Amino acid sequence: MEARPTVDELLDAVRGFRERESFGAPTPRDLYLMRVADSVLAIVEREKVLGPAAEDAEAKRLAAILGPKATDKDLAKLIRDGAFDEGTQRRALIDHLKASVVDRIAIDHPKWAHPARQSDDR
Amino acid sequence: MSAALDRLAVEIAAALGVPEVEGLEALSGGASRETWAFRAKGADGAMRDLILRRDPPGATRGEGAIDRATEAAVIDAAGKAGAPAPKIVRSMGPNAFVMERLAGETDPRRIFKEARFAPARARFAEDCGLALARIRRASPAALPNLPALGADAQLALYRATLDRLGATRPVFELAMRWLLLNMPEPVAPALVHGDFRMGNLLIGETGLIAALDWELAHLGDPAEDLGWLCVRSWRFGGAGAVGGLGARETLLAAHDGGVDAARLRYWEIFGTFKWGVICLIQAERHLSGREVSLEHAAIGRRASETEYDLMNMLR
Numbered sequence: 499m500e501a502r503p504t505v506d507e508l509l510d511a512v513r514g515f516r517e518r519e520s521f522g523a524p525t526p527r528d529l530y531l532m533r534v535a536d537s538v539l540a541i542v543e544r545e546k547v548l549g550p551a552a553e554d555a556e557a558k559r560l561a562a563i564l565g566p567k568a569t570d571k572d573l574a575k576l577i578r579d580g581a582f583d584e585g586t587q588r589r590a591l592i593d594h595l596k597a598s599v600v601d602r603i604a605i606d607h608p609k610w611a612h613p614a615r616q617s618d619d620r
Numbered sequence: 621m622s623a624a625l626d627r628l629a630v631e632i633a634a635a636l637g638v639p640e641v642e643g644l645e646a647l648s649g650g651a652s653r654e655t656w657a658f659r660a661k662g663a664d665g666a667m668r669d670l671i672l673r674r675d676p677p678g679a680t681r682g683e684g685a686i687d688r689a690t691e692a693a694v695i696d697a698a699g700k701a702g703a704p705a706p707k708i709v710r711s712m713g714p715n716a717f718v719m720e721r722l723a724g725e726t727d728p729r730r731i732f733k734e735a736r737f738a739p740a741r742a743r744f745a746e747d748c749g750l751a752l753a754r755i756r757r758a759s760p761a762a763l764p765n766l767p768a769l770g771a772d773a774q775l776a777l778y779r780a781t782l783d784r785l786g787a788t789r790p791v792f793e794l795a796m797r798w799l800l801l802n803m804p805e806p807v808a809p810a811l812v813h814g815d816f817r818m819g820n821l822l823i824g825e826t827g828l829i830a831a832l833d834w835e836l837a838h839l840g841d842p843a844e845d846l847g848w849l850c851v852r853s854w855r856f857g858g859a860g861a862v863g864g865l866g867a868r869e870t871l872l873a874a875h876d877g878g879v880d881a882a883r884l885r886y887w888e889i890f891g892t893f894k895w896g897v898i899c900l901i902q903a904e905r906h907l908s909g910r911e912v913s914l915e916h917a918a919i920g921r922r923a924s925e926t927e928y929d930l931m932n933m934l935r
Contacts, residue, residue: 499927500788503903503920511906511917518912534918541921570788577793583801592934595791599928606924 499556499570499598501606505545508538544605552601559594563587628656632672635712636660642667652679653835657721670709674716684767684777685835692717693764694837698811701758704751704830724822724829728856731823732864740827745866747828748816748849749874755831756842756877758811766811769838771803771890778897785904791927795893798934804883809839816845817854818863843879846871847887852929853895853922861888889933896926 503511512535524532560568564576573591576582582591603611629644644658656672675681675688686694692711699705706719731737740747769777775796782792814836822830848854850861850868858864862871872879903920905911 499790499924501921501924502787502900503907503917507907508917508921511912511914514912515914531914534914538914538918538921570790573790574788574793577790577797580797582794583797591794592931595794596931599791599924599931602924603928606921610925610928 499595499602501545501602505542505549508542512538541606544608548601548605552598552605556594556598556601559597563590563594628672629658632658632718633660635710635716636718641670647671652676652681669721671706671719671721672716673719674712679715681835684769684774684838686764686766686837687714688712688717688835689714690764690766691834691837692719694766694811694834695719697758697762697764698755698813698831698834700762701754701811703754703758704828705834706830706832722822722830724824726819726822726832728818731818732856732858736825737823740823740825741865743827744823745860745862745870746874748821748862748866749846749871749876751828751831752813752816752842752845752849753875753877755813755816755845756810756875760810760839763811763839767838768809769812769840770806770809771799771841771844771886774840774890774894775799778894781897781901785900787900789900789923789927791930792893792896794934795889795896795930799886799890799893802886804841804843804886807841807843810842812838812840812842812844814838814845815848817849817851818856819854841883841887842875842877843883843887844890846875846879846884847889848891848894850884850888851891851895853892853925885933889930892926892929892933896923896930899923899926 515531515535560570560573564572577591582588600611625644629641632644633639633641638660641658641660644656647655647657652675654672654674654676656674658670658672659667660670662668673688673691681687689711692708695705696708699707706722709718709720711717725731725737731741779796782789782796813831813834815833816831820831820833821828822832849863849871855861855864860866861868868881868884872881872884899919899922902916903923906913906916906920
């Protein structure tokens with residue numbers, strides 16, 4: 499699934515931030531932005547480790563639904579046009595997307611999927 | 621005091637018809653909105669704590685967002701309908717207004733952590749339900765001209781946004797499709813705050829003091845505000861669907877506006893989708909080079925939080 503900014507774009511953002519900001523005594527805002535930079539670098543590290551296998555698995559699932567040459571763009575268009583509104587294909591699509599978001603959140607924000615944070619009735 | 625700050629102080633004093641203002645300081649500043657705190661003498665001669673809310677020069681407004689004159693008029697009307705809102709002191713045209721400064725806390729981390737807010741936390745869901753009931757009942761005749769934005773009109777805006785961004789996001793397409801197919805029966809359009817959630821709510825030790833930031837106010841389904849308040853992104857890790865602090869049933873009972881669980885669910889899914897699209901918009905501001913910002917880049921990767929939540933809610 500689409501992950502923007504990409505790893506390279508994230509690294510550029512952190513580099514740009516380090517070049518733009520010159521830190522004297524850091525203000526609370528500076529400290530906050532440094533934490534943001536750390537969390538962005540952590541995303542990049544996780545994506546390097548987990549990204550390839552997640553993309554592989556995702557491509558295989560997508561191929562099982564739409565055929566070997568299908569892309570996420572095709573899938574998005576078909577959903578938009580109502581091709582998955584009902585039926586067994588919908589179940590297959592939902593299972594696929596659930597697997598994709600689980601893999602994606604493990605890269606972008608693993609704590610989001612922590613059971614203790616699912617503080618609701620789901 | 622810098623020359624720019626001096627000029628602003630003189631401008632405010634002239635608008636209020638007082639000789640001078642004291643202690644002018646920025647509370648928050650962004651590319652789109654600024655909040656300034658200061659003190660000035662009231663009609664009775666006593667000093668009052670006030671807030672200037674204004675658009676910085678060159679600021680842009682998001683689609684459907686109202687100008688400062690309209691925002692001041694909405695806050696005034698909501699306050700007169702009994703909703704917790706700051707009192708407007710002076711409208712200064714389309715780009716600024718002055719309101720009273722109320723004591724309280726908006727920082728979610730403090731509200732969640734500090735023991736002194738325990739009573740406010742306990743009654744948060746009920747307070748919000750009661751406040752939103754007052755907002756919903758604001759007299760249409762007393763309101764300024766506001767955009768009418770039901771689910772259909774908003775989804776059309778988000779469709780255009782996703783296309784403009786060139787986003788390829790199957791989960792958002794699935795959510796959009798579900799939201800189009802499952803729209804609840806339309807209701808008589810009423811005042812909707814538009815961004816009623818922790819962070820925009822001023823909390824005191826005894827409970828909710830005021831709803832702030834009314835720039836997304838519009839006419840629509842009152843359940844929209846209820847659903848937005850329950851979006852997981854505004855729970856800050858707390859237990860309880862309502863802002864991480866209370867139960868949906870408590871909110872609905874206090875609201876007493878005929879909103880059932882299914883309608884609330886619709887607007888919660890809608891709000892989750894909406895926050896996801898906003899994350900993409902923020903990231904694009906950075907990626908396009910228009911507003912280079914590490915913070916905006918980082919928020920792009922928060923879109924996947926809403927995709928995760930949407931896949932827990934969609935069937």
